[in-house]
Amino acid sequence: MSYSFFSLAREALRGHVGWRPAWRDAEPQPRYDAVVVGGGGHGLATAYYLASEHGMTSIAVLEKAWIGSGNAGRNTTIIRSNYLLPGNEGFYELSMKLWEGLEQRLNYNTMVSQRGVLNLFHSDAQRDAFARRGNAMRLHGVDAELLDAVQVRARHPYLDFDDARFPIRGGLLQRRGGTARHDAVVWGYARGADARGVDIVQNCEVTGIDVANGRVRGVRTTRGDIAAAKVALACAGNSSRVAALAGLRLPIESHVLQAFVSEGVKPLIDGVITFGAGHFYISQSDKGGLVFGGDIDGYNSYAQRGSLPVVEDVMQSGMAVLPMLGRLRVLRQWGGIMDMSMDGSPIIDASPVAGLYVNAGWCYGGFKATPASGWCFAHLIARDAPHPVAAAYRLDRFARGALLDERGAGAQPNLH
Numbered sequence: 001m002s003y004s005f006f007s008l009a010r011e012a013l014r015g016h017v018g019w020r021p022a023w024r025d026a027e028p029q030p031r032y033d034a035v036v037v038g039g040g041g042h043g044l045a046t047a048y049y050l051a052s053e054h055g056m057t058s059i060a061v062l063e064k065a066w067i068g069s070g071n072a073g074r075n076t077t078i079i080r081s082n083y084l085l086p087g088n089e090g091f092y093e094l095s096m097k098l099w100e101g102l103e104q105r106l107n108y109n110t111m112v113s114q115r116g117v118l119n120l121f122h123s124d125a126q127r128d129a130f131a132r133r134g135n136a137m138r139l140h141g142v143d144a145e146l147l148d149a150v151q152v153r154a155r156h157p158y159l160d161f162d163d164a165r166f167p168i169r170g171g172l173l174q175r176r177g178g179t180a181r182h183d184a185v186v187w188g189y190a191r192g193a194d195a196r197g198v199d200i201v202q203n204c205e206v207t208g209i210d211v212a213n214g215r216v217r218g219v220r221t222t223r224g225d226i227a228a229a230k231v232a233l234a235c236a237g238n239s240s241r242v243a244a245l246a247g248l249r250l251p252i253e254s255h256v257l258q259a260f261v262s263e264g265v266k267p268l269i270d271g272v273i274t275f276g277a278g279h280f281y282i283s284q285s286d287k288g289g290l291v292f293g294g295d296i297d298g299y300n301s302y303a304q305r306g307s308l309p310v311v312e313d314v315m316q317s318g319m320a321v322l323p324m325l326g327r328l329r330v331l332r333q334w335g336g337i338m339d340m341s342m343d344g345s346p347i348i349d350a351s352p353v354a355g356l357y358v359n360a361g362w363c364y365g366g367f368k369a370t371p372a373s374g375w376c377f378a379h380l381i382a383r384d385a386p387h388p389v390a391a392a393y394r395l396d397r398f399a400r401g402a403l404l405d406e407r408g409a410g411a412q413p414n415l416h
Protein backbone atom coordinates (compact mmCIF):
# COMPACT_ATOMS: atom_id res chain seq x y z
CA MET A 1 0.00 0.00 0.00
CA SER A 2 1.58 3.24 -1.15
CA TYR A 3 1.62 6.20 1.23
CA SER A 4 0.61 9.44 -0.47
CA PHE A 5 -1.55 12.49 0.00
CA PHE A 6 -4.36 10.67 -1.81
CA SER A 7 -4.17 7.51 0.34
CA LEU A 8 -4.13 9.71 3.45
CA ALA A 9 -7.16 11.68 2.25
CA ARG A 10 -9.01 8.49 1.24
CA GLU A 11 -8.42 6.88 4.64
CA ALA A 12 -9.34 10.07 6.48
CA LEU A 13 -12.68 10.07 4.69
CA ARG A 14 -13.45 6.43 5.56
CA GLY A 15 -12.31 6.41 9.17
CA HIS A 16 -8.83 4.94 8.62
CA VAL A 17 -10.16 1.39 8.31
CA GLY A 18 -8.16 0.54 5.19
CA TRP A 19 -4.57 0.76 6.46
CA ARG A 20 -2.75 -2.54 6.39
CA PRO A 21 0.19 -3.49 8.66
CA ALA A 22 3.43 -2.10 7.24
CA TRP A 23 4.94 -5.62 7.25
CA ARG A 24 3.77 -9.18 7.94
CA ASP A 25 4.74 -10.94 11.15
CA ALA A 26 6.06 -13.92 9.16
CA GLU A 27 6.28 -17.55 10.31
CA PRO A 28 9.73 -19.06 9.67
CA GLN A 29 9.90 -21.45 6.70
CA PRO A 30 12.16 -24.56 6.73
CA ARG A 31 14.36 -23.29 3.88
CA TYR A 32 15.49 -20.00 2.31
CA ASP A 33 18.12 -19.02 -0.24
CA ALA A 34 19.58 -16.57 2.29
CA VAL A 35 19.07 -15.88 5.97
CA VAL A 36 20.05 -12.54 7.54
CA VAL A 37 20.62 -12.77 11.30
CA GLY A 38 19.72 -9.52 13.08
CA GLY A 39 16.72 -7.27 12.49
CA GLY A 40 18.47 -3.96 13.07
CA GLY A 41 18.90 -1.31 10.42
CA HIS A 42 21.78 -3.12 8.75
CA GLY A 43 20.08 -6.52 8.53
CA LEU A 44 16.84 -5.06 7.21
CA ALA A 45 18.62 -2.80 4.71
CA THR A 46 20.61 -5.82 3.51
CA ALA A 47 17.45 -7.83 2.95
CA TYR A 48 15.79 -4.89 1.23
CA TYR A 49 18.68 -4.38 -1.23
CA LEU A 50 19.08 -8.14 -1.80
CA ALA A 51 15.49 -8.15 -2.98
CA SER A 52 15.38 -4.81 -4.77
CA GLU A 53 18.85 -4.76 -6.37
CA HIS A 54 19.71 -8.43 -6.82
CA GLY A 55 16.31 -10.06 -7.38
CA MET A 56 16.62 -12.45 -4.41
CA THR A 57 13.30 -12.95 -2.65
CA SER A 58 13.69 -16.22 -0.75
CA ILE A 59 15.12 -14.38 2.25
CA ALA A 60 14.38 -14.30 5.96
CA VAL A 61 15.52 -11.73 8.50
CA LEU A 62 15.71 -13.46 11.89
CA GLU A 63 15.50 -11.18 14.92
CA LYS A 64 15.76 -12.50 18.47
CA ALA A 65 13.49 -9.77 19.90
CA TRP A 66 11.59 -7.16 17.88
CA ILE A 67 13.06 -5.30 14.92
CA GLY A 68 14.85 -2.15 16.03
CA SER A 69 15.23 -3.37 19.61
CA GLY A 70 19.02 -3.14 19.38
CA ASN A 71 21.21 -0.18 18.50
CA ALA A 72 19.05 0.77 15.53
CA GLY A 73 16.43 2.02 17.98
CA ARG A 74 18.86 3.30 20.60
CA ASN A 75 21.22 5.63 18.76
CA THR A 76 21.38 9.40 18.69
CA THR A 77 20.47 9.49 14.97
CA ILE A 78 23.46 11.44 13.61
CA ILE A 79 24.33 10.99 9.94
CA ARG A 80 27.45 12.40 8.28
CA SER A 81 30.23 11.50 5.83
CA ASN A 82 33.11 13.59 7.24
CA TYR A 83 35.83 10.94 7.03
CA LEU A 84 39.52 11.33 6.25
CA LEU A 85 40.79 8.01 4.91
CA PRO A 86 40.17 6.79 1.35
CA GLY A 87 38.86 3.41 2.55
CA ASN A 88 36.15 5.14 4.58
CA GLU A 89 35.25 8.31 2.70
CA GLY A 90 33.77 6.69 -0.42
CA PHE A 91 31.68 4.32 1.68
CA TYR A 92 30.20 6.95 3.99
CA GLU A 93 29.55 9.31 1.09
CA LEU A 94 27.65 6.53 -0.69
CA SER A 95 25.63 6.24 2.50
CA MET A 96 24.95 9.98 2.54
CA LYS A 97 23.77 9.87 -1.07
CA LEU A 98 21.47 6.94 -0.25
CA TRP A 99 20.10 8.90 2.76
CA GLU A 100 19.35 11.82 0.46
CA GLY A 101 17.00 9.70 -1.67
CA LEU A 102 15.80 7.26 0.99
CA GLU A 103 12.35 8.65 1.71
CA GLN A 104 11.36 8.73 -1.95
CA ARG A 105 12.82 5.29 -2.53
CA LEU A 106 11.13 3.66 0.47
CA ASN A 107 7.94 5.75 0.21
CA TYR A 108 8.37 6.28 3.94
CA ASN A 109 9.07 9.34 6.06
CA THR A 110 12.42 8.58 7.69
CA MET A 111 12.72 12.25 8.70
CA VAL A 112 16.13 12.77 7.13
CA SER A 113 17.11 16.28 8.22
CA GLN A 114 20.31 17.74 6.75
CA ARG A 115 20.70 20.33 9.47
CA GLY A 116 24.52 20.28 9.48
CA VAL A 117 27.13 18.60 11.68
CA LEU A 118 29.71 20.91 13.29
CA ASN A 119 32.86 19.49 14.91
CA LEU A 120 34.33 22.12 17.24
CA PHE A 121 38.08 22.60 17.55
CA HIS A 122 39.88 24.16 20.51
CA SER A 123 43.56 24.48 19.59
CA ASP A 124 45.80 25.30 16.63
CA ALA A 125 46.87 21.69 16.29
CA GLN A 126 43.26 20.53 16.23
CA ARG A 127 42.42 23.19 13.64
CA ASP A 128 45.20 21.85 11.41
CA ALA A 129 43.92 18.30 11.77
CA PHE A 130 40.37 19.41 10.94
CA ALA A 131 41.59 21.46 7.97
CA ARG A 132 43.34 18.35 6.67
CA ARG A 133 40.19 16.28 7.07
CA GLY A 134 38.07 18.97 5.39
CA ASN A 135 40.50 19.16 2.47
CA ALA A 136 40.46 15.37 2.08
CA MET A 137 36.67 15.43 2.07
CA ARG A 138 36.57 18.12 -0.62
CA LEU A 139 39.06 16.18 -2.74
CA HIS A 140 36.55 13.32 -2.60
CA GLY A 141 33.74 15.66 -3.66
CA VAL A 142 32.23 15.85 -0.17
CA ASP A 143 31.14 19.21 1.29
CA ALA A 144 33.22 20.64 4.14
CA GLU A 145 33.70 24.16 5.50
CA LEU A 146 36.22 25.31 8.07
CA LEU A 147 34.59 27.98 10.28
CA ASP A 148 36.42 30.37 12.57
CA ALA A 149 35.21 31.28 16.05
CA VAL A 150 33.20 34.27 14.79
CA GLN A 151 31.32 32.11 12.31
CA VAL A 152 30.65 29.43 14.94
CA ARG A 153 29.39 32.11 17.35
CA ALA A 154 26.98 33.37 14.70
CA ARG A 155 25.49 29.87 14.38
CA HIS A 156 25.56 28.89 18.04
CA PRO A 157 25.86 31.95 20.32
CA TYR A 158 24.97 29.95 23.45
CA LEU A 159 28.20 27.90 23.42
CA ASP A 160 30.82 28.78 26.03
CA PHE A 161 33.49 30.47 23.91
CA ASP A 162 35.73 32.52 26.16
CA ASP A 163 35.31 31.51 29.76
CA ALA A 164 35.45 27.87 28.87
CA ARG A 165 38.18 25.52 30.01
CA PHE A 166 38.62 24.71 26.31
CA PRO A 167 38.00 27.94 24.36
CA ILE A 168 36.33 27.37 21.00
CA ARG A 169 38.57 28.38 18.09
CA GLY A 170 36.27 27.28 15.26
CA GLY A 171 34.75 24.17 13.71
CA LEU A 172 34.55 21.88 10.70
CA LEU A 173 31.04 21.98 9.25
CA GLN A 174 29.42 19.44 6.98
CA ARG A 175 26.11 21.04 5.99
CA ARG A 176 24.79 17.86 4.36
CA GLY A 177 25.19 15.96 7.65
CA GLY A 178 22.34 15.90 10.16
CA THR A 179 19.90 13.42 11.64
CA ALA A 180 17.31 10.83 10.61
CA ARG A 181 14.63 9.22 12.73
CA HIS A 182 16.17 5.88 13.70
CA ASP A 183 13.09 3.73 14.22
CA ALA A 184 11.44 5.07 11.07
CA VAL A 185 14.52 3.89 9.17
CA VAL A 186 13.99 0.39 10.60
CA TRP A 187 10.29 0.43 9.77
CA GLY A 188 10.87 1.85 6.28
CA TYR A 189 13.37 -0.84 5.32
CA ALA A 190 11.19 -3.55 6.92
CA ARG A 191 8.18 -2.40 4.93
CA GLY A 192 10.18 -2.23 1.70
CA ALA A 193 11.70 -5.68 2.22
CA ASP A 194 8.37 -7.25 3.18
CA ALA A 195 6.72 -5.81 0.07
CA ARG A 196 9.36 -7.66 -2.00
CA GLY A 197 8.65 -11.00 -0.32
CA VAL A 198 11.22 -11.01 2.48
CA ASP A 199 10.05 -12.82 5.65
CA ILE A 200 10.72 -10.77 8.78
CA VAL A 201 10.67 -13.20 11.69
CA GLN A 202 10.70 -11.64 15.16
CA ASN A 203 11.21 -13.43 18.49
CA CYS A 204 13.46 -15.88 16.66
CA GLU A 205 16.92 -16.18 18.19
CA VAL A 206 19.66 -17.95 16.26
CA THR A 207 21.19 -20.43 18.70
CA GLY A 208 23.39 -22.41 16.33
CA ILE A 209 24.97 -22.25 12.88
CA ASP A 210 25.21 -25.53 10.96
CA VAL A 211 28.51 -25.95 9.18
CA ALA A 212 29.61 -29.08 7.30
CA ASN A 213 32.81 -29.52 5.28
CA GLY A 214 33.65 -25.85 5.67
CA ARG A 215 30.32 -24.68 4.23
CA VAL A 216 27.30 -23.24 6.00
CA ARG A 217 24.09 -25.31 5.81
CA GLY A 218 21.67 -23.22 7.81
CA VAL A 219 20.84 -22.05 11.31
CA ARG A 220 19.24 -23.41 14.43
CA THR A 221 16.76 -21.08 16.08
CA THR A 222 14.35 -20.92 18.98
CA ARG A 223 11.62 -21.45 16.36
CA GLY A 224 13.16 -24.45 14.61
CA ASP A 225 15.94 -25.25 12.17
CA ILE A 226 16.20 -23.28 8.94
CA ALA A 227 18.27 -24.43 5.94
CA ALA A 228 20.05 -21.77 3.88
CA ALA A 229 23.00 -21.80 1.49
CA LYS A 230 23.88 -18.26 2.55
CA VAL A 231 23.83 -16.93 6.12
CA ALA A 232 24.60 -13.25 6.73
CA LEU A 233 25.38 -11.97 10.21
CA ALA A 234 24.34 -8.39 11.05
CA CYS A 235 24.20 -8.63 14.83
CA ALA A 236 26.08 -5.43 15.86
CA GLY A 237 26.86 -5.72 19.60
CA ASN A 238 26.25 -9.47 19.59
CA SER A 239 28.48 -10.15 16.58
CA SER A 240 31.18 -12.01 18.53
CA ARG A 241 28.67 -14.27 20.25
CA VAL A 242 26.83 -15.18 17.05
CA ALA A 243 30.03 -15.63 14.99
CA ALA A 244 31.30 -17.96 17.72
CA LEU A 245 28.38 -20.28 16.91
CA ALA A 246 30.24 -21.04 13.66
CA GLY A 247 33.61 -21.29 15.40
CA LEU A 248 34.75 -17.80 14.34
CA ARG A 249 36.62 -15.40 16.60
CA LEU A 250 36.14 -11.76 15.58
CA PRO A 251 38.51 -8.86 16.40
CA ILE A 252 35.69 -7.14 18.28
CA GLU A 253 34.97 -6.09 21.85
CA SER A 254 31.46 -5.24 23.00
CA HIS A 255 31.06 -2.10 25.11
CA VAL A 256 28.04 -0.08 26.26
CA LEU A 257 27.29 3.38 24.88
CA GLN A 258 24.71 5.54 26.63
CA ALA A 259 22.36 8.19 25.28
CA PHE A 260 20.42 10.92 27.10
CA VAL A 261 17.36 13.03 26.30
CA SER A 262 16.40 16.16 28.23
CA GLU A 263 12.97 17.62 28.83
CA GLY A 264 11.57 19.41 25.79
CA VAL A 265 12.51 23.04 25.22
CA LYS A 266 11.77 25.53 22.46
CA PRO A 267 13.87 25.27 19.26
CA LEU A 268 17.42 26.01 20.31
CA ILE A 269 20.06 23.85 18.65
CA ASP A 270 19.41 23.70 14.92
CA GLY A 271 22.27 21.39 14.01
CA VAL A 272 24.47 18.67 15.44
CA ILE A 273 27.42 19.89 17.54
CA THR A 274 30.36 17.82 18.72
CA PHE A 275 32.83 18.93 21.39
CA GLY A 276 36.45 18.60 20.29
CA ALA A 277 38.11 18.55 23.71
CA GLY A 278 36.09 15.70 25.15
CA HIS A 279 33.66 13.11 23.93
CA PHE A 280 30.29 14.87 23.75
CA TYR A 281 27.77 15.49 20.98
CA ILE A 282 24.33 17.06 21.00
CA SER A 283 21.34 17.82 18.79
CA GLN A 284 17.69 18.66 19.38
CA SER A 285 14.89 16.31 18.46
CA ASP A 286 11.78 17.49 16.64
CA LYS A 287 9.87 17.07 19.94
CA GLY A 288 12.24 19.54 21.61
CA GLY A 289 14.36 17.26 23.79
CA LEU A 290 18.12 17.74 23.66
CA VAL A 291 19.62 14.42 22.57
CA PHE A 292 23.21 13.87 23.63
CA GLY A 293 25.88 11.33 24.43
CA GLY A 294 29.57 10.82 25.02
CA ASP A 295 32.08 8.09 25.60
CA ILE A 296 31.56 4.35 25.85
CA ASP A 297 31.62 2.62 29.21
CA GLY A 298 35.09 1.36 29.97
CA TYR A 299 34.33 -2.31 30.45
CA ASN A 300 33.04 -5.07 28.20
CA SER A 301 29.38 -5.94 28.51
CA TYR A 302 26.41 -7.40 26.68
CA ALA A 303 23.92 -5.69 29.02
CA GLN A 304 22.02 -2.81 27.43
CA ARG A 305 22.50 -0.45 30.35
CA GLY A 306 25.35 1.83 31.40
CA SER A 307 27.19 2.91 34.53
CA LEU A 308 27.03 6.11 36.59
CA PRO A 309 30.68 7.25 36.16
CA VAL A 310 30.07 7.66 32.43
CA VAL A 311 26.86 9.60 33.14
CA GLU A 312 28.95 12.02 35.21
CA ASP A 313 31.63 12.20 32.53
CA VAL A 314 29.10 13.00 29.77
CA MET A 315 27.45 15.70 31.90
CA GLN A 316 30.84 17.28 32.67
CA SER A 317 31.80 17.37 28.99
CA GLY A 318 28.41 18.81 28.09
CA MET A 319 28.64 21.52 30.74
CA ALA A 320 32.14 22.44 29.55
CA VAL A 321 30.84 23.49 26.16
CA LEU A 322 27.17 24.22 26.91
CA PRO A 323 26.77 25.42 30.51
CA MET A 324 23.01 25.94 30.20
CA LEU A 325 22.67 22.17 29.99
CA GLY A 326 22.91 22.19 33.79
CA ARG A 327 19.52 23.89 34.01
CA LEU A 328 17.74 21.05 32.21
CA ARG A 329 16.34 17.82 33.56
CA VAL A 330 17.32 14.58 31.88
CA LEU A 331 14.14 12.65 31.18
CA ARG A 332 15.43 9.49 29.57
CA GLN A 333 18.69 7.55 29.44
CA TRP A 334 19.57 4.16 28.01
CA GLY A 335 22.45 2.04 26.72
CA GLY A 336 23.23 -0.05 23.65
CA ILE A 337 25.99 -2.54 22.91
CA MET A 338 28.76 -1.35 20.59
CA ASP A 339 30.66 -3.81 18.42
CA MET A 340 34.02 -2.04 18.78
CA SER A 341 36.57 -3.17 16.19
CA MET A 342 40.29 -2.86 16.86
CA ASP A 343 40.81 -0.01 14.37
CA GLY A 344 37.44 1.72 14.64
CA SER A 345 36.39 0.71 11.11
CA PRO A 346 33.81 -1.93 10.18
CA ILE A 347 33.98 -5.39 8.65
CA ILE A 348 31.90 -6.33 5.58
CA ASP A 349 33.34 -9.55 4.30
CA ALA A 350 32.93 -13.22 3.58
CA SER A 351 34.14 -15.40 6.43
CA PRO A 352 36.45 -18.44 6.27
CA VAL A 353 33.25 -20.56 6.31
CA ALA A 354 31.86 -20.71 2.76
CA GLY A 355 28.43 -19.08 2.51
CA LEU A 356 28.78 -17.26 5.84
CA TYR A 357 29.13 -13.47 5.66
CA VAL A 358 30.00 -10.99 8.39
CA ASN A 359 28.81 -7.39 8.85
CA ALA A 360 30.17 -6.02 12.13
CA GLY A 361 32.51 -3.63 13.89
CA TRP A 362 30.35 -0.54 13.56
CA CYS A 363 31.49 0.93 16.86
CA TYR A 364 29.36 3.94 17.80
CA GLY A 365 28.94 5.18 14.23
CA GLY A 366 26.96 2.55 12.37
CA PHE A 367 23.60 4.29 12.13
CA LYS A 368 24.80 6.70 9.45
CA ALA A 369 26.21 3.69 7.59
CA THR A 370 22.88 1.83 7.50
CA PRO A 371 22.01 2.42 3.80
CA ALA A 372 25.54 1.81 2.44
CA SER A 373 26.08 -1.13 4.78
CA GLY A 374 22.94 -2.82 3.46
CA TRP A 375 23.81 -1.89 -0.11
CA CYS A 376 27.37 -3.26 0.05
CA PHE A 377 26.56 -6.31 2.18
CA ALA A 378 23.79 -7.29 -0.26
CA HIS A 379 26.26 -6.91 -3.14
CA LEU A 380 28.75 -9.17 -1.36
CA ILE A 381 26.14 -11.83 -0.53
CA ALA A 382 24.55 -11.88 -3.98
CA ARG A 383 27.77 -11.75 -6.05
CA ASP A 384 30.35 -13.22 -3.70
CA ALA A 385 32.56 -10.21 -4.42
CA PRO A 386 33.08 -7.09 -2.29
CA HIS A 387 31.44 -3.87 -3.40
CA PRO A 388 34.23 -1.46 -4.55
CA VAL A 389 33.50 1.18 -1.87
CA ALA A 390 33.59 -1.44 0.91
CA ALA A 391 36.66 -3.26 -0.37
CA ALA A 392 38.80 -2.03 2.54
CA TYR A 393 36.51 -3.63 5.14
CA ARG A 394 38.21 -7.01 4.93
CA LEU A 395 38.33 -9.29 7.93
CA ASP A 396 41.95 -10.26 7.25
CA ARG A 397 43.21 -6.66 7.50
CA PHE A 398 43.85 -7.26 11.19
CA ALA A 399 46.08 -10.24 10.40
CA ARG A 400 47.85 -8.33 7.61
CA GLY A 401 48.33 -5.20 9.75
CA ALA A 402 46.49 -3.12 7.12
CA LEU A 403 44.40 -1.26 9.69
CA LEU A 404 41.98 1.47 8.70
CA ASP A 405 42.44 3.70 11.70
CA GLU A 406 40.59 6.97 11.14
CA ARG A 407 41.75 8.51 14.39
CA GLY A 408 45.23 7.03 14.37
CA ALA A 409 44.52 6.04 17.93
CA GLY A 410 45.82 2.49 17.94
CA ALA A 411 44.16 -0.81 18.49
CA GLN A 412 42.19 0.14 21.58
CA PRO A 413 38.41 0.08 21.16
CA ASN A 414 37.87 2.65 23.90
CA LEU A 415 39.91 5.21 21.94
CA HIS A 416 37.66 5.04 18.90
Ligand SMILES: Cc1cc2nc3c(=O)[nH]c(=O)nc-3n(C[C@H](O)[C@H](O)[C@H](O)COP(=O)(O)OP(=O)(O)OC[C@H]3O[C@@H](n4cnc5c(N)ncnc54)[C@H](O)[C@@H]3O)c2cc1C
Pocket residue numbers: 037038039040041042043062063064065066067068069070071072073074075076077078079204205206207234235236237238242257258259293334335336337338362363364365366367368369
Ligand atom coordinates in the same frame (compact mmCIF):
# COMPACT_ATOMS: atom_id res chain seq x y z
C1 LIG B 1 23.53 5.25 22.49
C2 LIG B 1 23.97 5.06 21.07
C3 LIG B 1 24.16 6.17 20.27
C4 LIG B 1 24.58 6.00 18.95
N1 LIG B 1 24.65 7.12 18.15
C5 LIG B 1 24.93 6.98 16.83
C6 LIG B 1 24.87 8.10 15.98
O1 LIG B 1 24.48 9.21 16.39
N2 LIG B 1 25.21 7.95 14.67
C7 LIG B 1 25.62 6.75 14.19
O2 LIG B 1 25.96 6.67 13.01
N3 LIG B 1 25.64 5.63 14.98
C8 LIG B 1 25.30 5.72 16.28
N4 LIG B 1 25.28 4.60 17.09
C9 LIG B 1 25.70 3.30 16.54
C10 LIG B 1 24.61 2.60 15.73
O3 LIG B 1 23.39 2.65 16.41
C11 LIG B 1 25.01 1.16 15.45
O4 LIG B 1 26.33 1.11 14.94
C12 LIG B 1 24.09 0.49 14.41
O5 LIG B 1 22.74 0.70 14.76
C13 LIG B 1 24.42 -1.01 14.33
O6 LIG B 1 23.73 -1.67 13.30
P1 LIG B 1 22.24 -2.28 13.46
O7 LIG B 1 21.30 -1.12 13.34
O8 LIG B 1 22.02 -3.33 12.48
O9 LIG B 1 22.32 -2.87 14.93
P2 LIG B 1 21.20 -3.45 15.89
O10 LIG B 1 19.96 -2.61 15.84
O11 LIG B 1 21.82 -3.63 17.23
O12 LIG B 1 20.87 -4.84 15.21
C14 LIG B 1 21.41 -6.08 15.57
C15 LIG B 1 20.26 -7.01 15.87
O13 LIG B 1 20.73 -8.33 15.98
C16 LIG B 1 19.88 -8.98 16.89
N5 LIG B 1 20.52 -10.23 17.33
C17 LIG B 1 21.62 -10.34 18.11
N6 LIG B 1 21.89 -11.64 18.32
C18 LIG B 1 20.94 -12.35 17.66
C19 LIG B 1 20.68 -13.73 17.51
N7 LIG B 1 21.45 -14.67 18.10
N8 LIG B 1 19.61 -14.11 16.76
C20 LIG B 1 18.82 -13.19 16.16
N9 LIG B 1 19.02 -11.86 16.29
C21 LIG B 1 20.07 -11.45 17.02
C22 LIG B 1 19.70 -7.95 18.00
O14 LIG B 1 18.55 -8.22 18.79
C23 LIG B 1 19.57 -6.66 17.20
O15 LIG B 1 18.23 -6.30 16.95
C24 LIG B 1 24.85 4.72 18.43
C25 LIG B 1 24.63 3.61 19.23
C26 LIG B 1 24.17 3.76 20.53
C27 LIG B 1 23.89 2.56 21.37
